[in-house]
Amino acid sequence: MTESRIEAVTARLCAVSRQQYVNPYRDLVWPERLDLDQWFTSPELISLHGTAVYEALREDQQRRLSFYEAVNFFSLNIHGEKALIEGLARRLYQRDKGAIAPYLHHFLDEENKHMVYFGGFCNRYAGKIYPDRKLDVPRDYQPGEEDLLFFARVLIFEEIVDVYNVAMAADRRLAPIAREINRAHHRDEARHLVFGREIVAALLDQYRDQWAADVLRGIKEYLQTYLVATWKEYYNPDVYRDVGIEDAYAIRQRAFSSDTCVAHRVRVTERCLGYLQQHGLADRNFAL
Amino acid sequence: MTAEAGVRQALKAWIVETSGKISADELAGDTPIIERRIISSLQIMDLILFIEELSGRSIDVEQLKVGVFRNIDAIYHNFFVERTDGP
Numbered sequence: 001m002t003e004s005r006i007e008a009v010t011a012r013l014c015a016v017s018r019q020q021y022v023n024p025y026r027d028l029v030w031p032e033r034l035d036l037d038q039w040f041t042s043p044e045l046i047s048l049h050g051t052a053v054y055e056a057l058r059e060d061q062q063r064r065l066s067f068y069e070a071v072n073f074f075s076l077n078i079h080g081e082k083a084l085i086e087g088l089a090r091r092l093y094q095r096d097k098g099a100i101a102p103y104l105h106h107f108l109d110e111e112n113k114h115m116v117y118f119g120g121f122c123n124r125y126a127g128k129i130y131p132d133r134k135l136d137v138p139r140d141y142q143p144g145e146e147d148l149l150f151f152a153r154v155l156i157f158e159e160i161v162d163v164y165n166v167a168m169a170a171d172r173r174l175a176p177i178a179r180e181i182n183r184a185h186h187r188d189e190a191r192h193l194v195f196g197r198e199i200v201a202a203l204l205d206q207y208r209d210q211w212a213a214d215v216l217r218g219i220k221e222y223l224q225t226y227l228v229a230t231w232k233e234y235y236n237p238d239v240y241r242d243v244g245i246e247d248a249y250a251i252r253q254r255a256f257s258s259d260t261c262v263a264h265r266v267r268v269t270e271r272c273l274g275y276l277q278q279h280g281l282a283d284r285n286f287a288l
Numbered sequence: 289m290t291a292e293a294g295v296r297q298a299l300k301a302w303i304v305e306t307s308g309k310i311s312a313d314e315l316a317g318d319t320p321i322i323e324r325r326i327i328s329s330l331q332i333m334d335l336i337l338f339i340e341e342l343s344g345r346s347i348d349v350e351q352l353k354v355g356v357f358r359n360i361d362a363i364y365h366n367f368f369v370e371r372t373d374g375p
Contacts (some may be wrong), residue, residue: 114364121358130348131348131349132349133332133333133337133347133349134330134332134333134349135329135332135349135352135354136329136354137322137328137329137332137354137358142371222330223329225328225330226330228330229330229331229333229334232333233333233336235340237337237341249337249338249340250343254372
């Protein structure tokens with residue numbers, strides 16, 4: 001890791017974190033009850049938007065769907081952040097990561113706080129968090145490979161989430177609490193994304209020449225599969241069942257491969273995929 | 289075709305299509321699909337959704353170990369055979 005550059009970025013991000021972190025216990029106002037006949041997810045970001053199933057719903061059903069889509073969005077953030085916290089905690093004060101340790105403290109702290117408001121919304125208003133269906137399979141790694149995959153996964157996950165956060169923080173159609181959560185999350189994530197791009201590039205610089213071609217090919221293949229798997233979590237049949245849509249699994253499969261939804265994913269992923277391709281972590285012709 | 293044969297055939301078809309790394313002829317009930325990376329860890333979420341659809345029951349993922357997906361035989365016995373102690 002090139003310490004001078006990453007140290008400079010870390011110092012700058014730490015200073016901003018100390019001044020601007022979001023306090024979920026103070027900065028959010030929670031309504032006692034929610035009127036579910038509001039938008040909680042921007043209609044254009046609802047997973048089924050543009051499909052025949054979505055168009056066949058009445059507007060009140062679409063709004064109800066937007067509520068459960070928000071619960072799913074917040075749930076998958078909780079699951080992503082739990083894995084992130086585990087990975088960050090394991091790396092805190094490792095000998096080769098002294099330069100980034102000060103920022104890992106903020107990163108951990110902020111991710112924990114995010115789960116407070118994501119979990120707060122889900123449990124208060126839906127009475128549940130949608131379950132995580134991911135399972136880890138242990139495997140061996142080359143030196144530096146596990147770190148690179150960890151930070152690249154974090155970056156991919158947060159890049160997609162941030163596009164949604166920015167759009168929904170600015171969307172005046174949304175219930176205020178939904179906008180506020182998206183706004184609060186974006187404020188912290190903007191720093192995490194800067195850090196993520198720096199650390200992934202630094203790890204690549206440090207290790208790329210040490211890895212055989214098949215290791216690099218494996219990394220690329222894994223990250224491309226991760227990108228698709230991350231998107232699949234946005235299409236949750238449990239959500240569709242909760243608004244009474246029949247054949248939820250088949251609807252999910254059809255929606256995911258529909259031209260409309262593919263085009264949406266390409267738009268949202270453009271910045272993230274561009275970064276991965278620029279750094280040789282995704283193929284130029286990779287298709288979502 | 290028996291119910292068991294139908295389930296096994298559906299699982300096989302799903303694995304072959306999702307993986308792209310093995311043909312139906314090569315995939316037996318005891319072929320290790322995780323260990324041989326025929327199905328990756330990232331595809332297990334989709335496999336769980338497919339099993340839920342096929343069995344008509346939701347799966348409590350918090351209680352699972354990855355070994356329950358090690359091959360078609362294990363998947364069948366853990367999720368499609370009536371048991372009193374769960375997978």
